[in-house]
Amino acid sequence: MPRSGISGTLRSPQIDVVIDTGNPFLNRTVDGFLKIGAVGACKVAAEETFDCLHRGDVSKRKVEHALKKMCKEGAYWGTVAGVYVGVVYGVERVRGRSDWKNAMVGGALSGALVSAASSNHGDKIVKDAITAGAVATAVEFANYLT
The missing domain is CATH 1.20.5 (Single alpha-helices involved in coiled-coils or other helix-helix interfaces)
Structure with a gap:
C-alpha cells in the first residue's frame, strides 16, 4: 500500500523593529x-x-x-510590557548576570508597580506582585525548554 506524509518545520515569524535611542x-x-x-x-x-x-x-x-x-x-x-522589560534589564545590570531570577524579581516589581498605579491597595498589590513574578518565572523556564 502506498504511503504519503508531510514533513517540515514550523517556525514562528520574527519581526524586529529597532529603534535606537542610544x-x-x-x-x-x-x-x-x-x-x-x-x-x-x-x-x-x-x-x-x-x-x-x-x-x-x-x-x-x-x-x-x-x-x-x-x-x-x-x-x-x-506599558505593562515596557515596565517589565525595563525592570528586568535594570535587575540584570545590578546583579551582573542573566538568569531566571531576573524574570522573577522583574515580574514581581512590575506587578507591584502596575497594581499600585491601578489604585489597588495593600494585599491586592502583594497578590499581583506574586502572580506576576510567578508568571514571568514560568515563562522564563518555558523558554529554556525550547
Whole structure:
C-alpha cells in the first residue's frame, strides 16, 4: 500500500523593529512596548471583528469604538510590557548576570508597580506582585525548554 506524509518545520515569524535611542534600557523598553502593545491591539481587533460578524452589524460608531478600544488596550499592555522589560534589564545590570531570577524579581516589581498605579491597595498589590513574578518565572523556564 502506498504511503504519503508531510514533513517540515514550523517556525514562528520574527519581526524586529529597532529603534535606537542610544540607551540600551530605553531601547529594550520601547521594543517591549511596541511588540506587546501591537499584540494587545490585534487581540481587540480580532474580538471586535468577531462580535461584528456574529451580530451582523457593522456601523461607523462600532468601528470608532473598536479603534478606541484597540488604542487603549495596546497602550495598556505595551506599558505593562515596557515596565517589565525595563525592570528586568535594570535587575540584570545590578546583579551582573542573566538568569531566571531576573524574570522573577522583574515580574514581581512590575506587578507591584502596575497594581499600585491601578489604585489597588495593600494585599491586592502583594497578590499581583506574586502572580506576576510567578508568571514571568514560568515563562522564563518555558523558554529554556525550547
